Amino acid sequence: MSQTWGDRIFDWINKSVLFFVMIVVLYPIIFVVSASISDPQFVNNGTMWLWPKGITFEGYQRVLDNVEIWTGYRNTILYTIFGTSLNLMLTIPCAYALSRKDLVGRNGITGIILVTMFINGGLIPTYLVVKGLHLLNTPLVMIILGGVNVWNLIVARTFFQSTVPRELEEAAEVDGCSNLRLFMSVVVPISGPIIAVMALFYGVAHWNQYFNALMYLQNRELFPLQLVLREILIVNEMSSNMMMDGDSMLAMAEQAKVADMIKYAIIIISALPLLVVFPFVQRFFIKGVLIGSLKG
Template sequence: MTDTLAAPPASARPSLPTGTDAPRRPAARGRLRDRASDPVFNFFAIGMLIVAIIAILYPMYFIVIASVSEPSEILNGNVWLWPQGFTLEGYARIFSDATIIRGFANSVLYTVVGTAISVTVILCAAYALSRKDLYGRTFFMLLFIITMFIDGGLIARYLVVRDLGMLDTIWAIVLPGAVGVWNLIIARAFFENNVPAELREAAQLDGANDFRFFFRIVLPLSKPLIFLMIMIHLVANWNAFFDALIFLGDESKYPLQLVLRNVLIQSEVSSAGGTGALDSYAAAQRLGELIKYGMIVVSTIPLLIVLPFMQKHFTKGALLGAVKS
């Protein structure tokens, strides 16, 4: 009885594949096949995706066609897919003003300088705060976080800028908001999770000091983070106009956003033959509508040209700064 119930010898047992010879079950492919075989899911998923794409792209397309259409056609609801009453009068009015070109140059200057300062300060501060051997790093980080919840307000900010002698200068635009605490937290998390201490120790054994390690090793490994910070600050600095409205009194130093705002206001309140003429008022309102759509296109085109080239770095940098490896 015991002989019949005994386990077969090891040589007679079927061998199971191990190592690289073991078959891999295509679990992911199986899930995709199951999902593809569900027509109801596919219908709703594709439908929601199409609706989301239309909701995002159509407003942008409408602004473009409205900027070259007659305002009366827009008010009558005739502008849907194609321009109606094609005209470039709004763009001609915008670019005929010399302040537009000067404002564009000022915006480029403020954006480049402001982005360079912000990215440099954030990278240096975030790396220092990510080092566990930094004495008092918890205290310094707490000081940064407090500024996210406590703000002195506009009056206190204006008084500080005035007392520092930065009114009517580029520094009033690029320095007060140079360090975004949330971006600093993202950068610190990136350095903590992607720059191991063993790498720094190996560099020190090779004779590299902290500065050389940061510029020769850390920064080349942080390209996704750098592109992420550049993209965020490019958009913020290009679209900013409130600080210029508060701190700048010289119109020759106005950025593009503020110049376009003033052009729009002037077009809405001015008339060719006096405020009492109905035809003149209607003409001013028509021109104001054309300028309103045209200035949105003009101020958005530079970002639409630059940002697509940085989109993949933006996504990768955001994930690396948020997910712990």
């Protein structure tokens, strides 16, 4: 079909806006990557604004030479894998059950669950519960705590309501399927998109989690990567700020340079795994967001 002048102008405006948005999104990423391998002097005086200058990998070397970084990586990977698996095992069956119209009292159950989304017990009661369950300073507190996210549960429930037809469930029941077999053999195989979306949501949350570790872990061998990187950054900033006497000005300037290099290197090291994984699940992510926002 031939485009009118109005269509061409509309397309041009859309492409221009999208190009501007792409620049706004890409520039901070490129800047941080370039700053992480540039001499901090060029970064601080504004000479380096896009491409790296005075290339050095000292920041990465200092961060990766820290043994705790690798311990944190190991812990975070384990927390993410086992925590996300537990989240999926709790969220997906619960969401499907709430999507069934023949579930007695499902509206009341959904209402009770929604209350927890807006009213939180608070930090102190949560800490007392964790302590009472003997989960303090154990890996399980990073896996079990927050087993179900209410917003994710509602998104998954909406998916099942709009995707799994009641006729398919009735046909399986006529063939003698129990509810468990119906869920495992019929519903799960056609629910790949929502499972991928939930895995992404929960996985990102586990990967970025540091507050629970800060509150409930004391053993450094159990610290996740984010908490280790946070401590490294804080220690370097404090070290550079404490050298205030005249004889230490040169050492303070050098320490400040090291702190800047470490800061940008830490951002890349912590975000790189998610940046690598996200493109492979982007289409599922968009579909899940649309399901949760436009339907149900």
